[in-house]
Amino acid sequence: MDKKPKILLIEDDPDQIFLYQSKFEIEGFELVSSRTGDGGIALAKNEKPDAILLDLVLIAENGIDVLQKLKKDAMTKNIPVIILTNLVQKDKKAKAIELGAVAFLIKTDVMPSDVVKSVKEVLVK
């Protein structure tokens, strides 16, 4: 069996981290998480995840800025980033796609299993 795919979740709400962590582990993924953008970027460099789930509303940072930093850094720019957020504005989605996000998921629209499905699709590519 291959090594478990590693997912990085950058999310400020501990309840949601617990939710997604449980689901992804059930599905056979390894999930690391950070509640801050900077912590997430550091993890991305150290853990070299296969994909990143990124919330746009963080405690002190803007998820878009975090995405920009990830895409600028040579070490992290090739890691596919999926936006997982409750922000529904179209301009936010357009901006994220423009910056290189591969998918834009709205939390209330997708159930944890859908998120797993999307991640799998991204990893196949």
Place this chain on the structure above:
Amino acid sequence: MNFSQVLTIAISLLNFFLAVVVLWRNRRSIVNISFFLFTSGISFWGITYVVAQTTGILFWGRLVFVFGLLMGGGFLLFAKTFPRVIKKLNVWQYILFFAPILLLIILLFSTGLILEGFTAHENNLEPKLGPAYYLLIVYVVFAVIYGIISLIIRYRRADGIEKLQLKYLLFGLTLFSIAAVTVNVILPTIGIFQLNSLGPIFSIFLVVAVAYSIVKHRLMDIRIVLKKAMLHILVSLTFLIFILGSIFAVAHFLAKRIPDLLLVFTGSITMVIALMFLNPLRGFFEKLANKYFFTSLYNYQATLEELATKLTAVIEMPRVINLIVDTIMKTMGLDRAGVLLLSNERNANRYVISKVIGFNEQNGISLVRDNFLVQWLINNRKMVVYEELDLLIEESRGNGARSSLMRLKTNMNKIEASLCIPLMSQDKLISIIVLGNKVTSDAYTVEDFKLLQTISNQAVVAVENARLYQQVQDFNKNLQAKVSEQTQDIKDKNLRLEKLLQIRSEFLDIASHQLRTPVSVIRGVLSMIREGDLKKLPKEKQDKFIENAWQKGAKLDTIINDILAASELDTQKFQVDSETKTIQLEDVVDQVVNGFKLEAEERGTELKWSKPKSPLSKVKGHVNFLEQALSNLIGNALKYTPSTSMVKEARSQRETKGVVEVAIGQEKNDIVVKVKDNGIGIPKDEIKKLFDKFARASNATAMYTDGSGLGLFIVKEIIEGHRGKVWVESVENKGSTFYASLPIVEK
């Protein structure tokens, strides 16, 4: 020839000159004709008297009587016609006046009943009078008394300038008549002839009075003529003195005898007459020449026609005013002119300078400053003539009018204005034309006044039209300005609406995010239960899933309530007004604190509160809203003050026991509620935005990710809606103190 004779001749010549000038001024007027008859009668009476006395020829003596009679007739006629014909004389009056004269003249020349001849008495010739002389006396006395009485009656009835003219005339006439009748008519009947020669000399009174009246009060409108004629008088006198001097000198030194006086007189008179007519004759030919070469004199009719034609072509106020002023100034040859216009401002009885030539602008305005001139013009509807102001002052009743008129006179004198012509449109004084003097310093003539009156009548129509036109134009301009203003207003409103829309959409975005967060957790948990994922997890993890979903459900409820409260606040239903009840704020605080006791206990946080023992001053307020505001403050204090017992939420574990202290007190005119905690505090740079909608301090978000960000906004809206204030003092990691103050109700 003695001194009194020379004086008589001089005065007679003066009289004759006066007579000729008056007649020349208006040959058709009965007033001028009768004045001519009267004055020339005096003149020839004096001259024939001197001739008769010197020569002793009976014919000349009888001529004296003839002119004396003519004088009486002329006086009668004058007295009945001056200053104007009130009632035309009928045939009988003419017969009554002139038939006696004719009769007496026939008697005089055909018989010796009046004057038989002369007798030498000492060095003088004395007339031998006949019995019919008394008839002559009767006529002359009748003429004098009748004339003076009718003039007195006229004087009493007259007003204005005519009264003044009559006054001076009467004065001169009475003096002269009484004196002359006494020395020339009454005294001779008792045989005293020595004073006869004084009669003609007394006519100097009349001359002076008439001359004064002419100069001062435009008597018979001959001032202007007189002025020109002065030249002739001086020239004539110079020549006369020179000629008489030469004749007497030649006669005395060469012929050693007195020259033939008759010839000398005739020659002198002829010369004077010739000189007198020299200028009128020259004027006549000059006029004739002007007519064919160029026209310099104004033609009344032509001026009016030209003005009327030009006025129909202009409508703008400045051009109308220019045209009127130019026309008047040019035709009259004036040094200065100005036009004051009724201000366009509504209800303003103010006049503004429209045009001035020669006048100082400030001076022009000074005329209407005290409003007196305006009122006078409106009441009298006729022009103010500077020269007539004295008369108006004399006639005015009441000190107010008198002093106002005197002030007006001083004003007009100061700015050298001669005339103020009102332009009346119905009862409104729409304009005042102010005129100065003629460049030649001549006085205004009656013709000038007539022309000005007609011009002003035309000007009224033109100015009124121009005013209406201007009003329409102003209205158009105002309309344009109003439209622009309202367009701008609409633009501004639009901008504000756009901004509101933007705020609204931001609100919706944030609100939707806040609502979606708990929903996504609840649904996520439920979907995992549905898909059987939860069974794959250990028991404690399963419990945590359920607990999380439960907590998020409660949070969702809070957020929904907050959002509803916030949107209700936007409609400002909670504002205090006169009908709002007065309350004891400490009771509200007490209620709220009690509600939190259990939560504080659970958190292990000490909640301190002591209600004041005596009641505080009352405030106005809605209890339910104030409860919500205070709940938010106390709830926040508990929430952001970590305690050791709250393991899950306490991100920063610490030793200090959480303490929340609530207090209430009176400060000046306010009741202040204080909520103090020793919690996480607020970063300094975030305090300012803390009360904004959806604003949350970063350390608060770190502690609880899912606050609505509406709590403090709601507090602020409620307290400010109650005309109170809310503020905070805080040190990060040490604690915060929130204050809410409400104004005490005034008793």
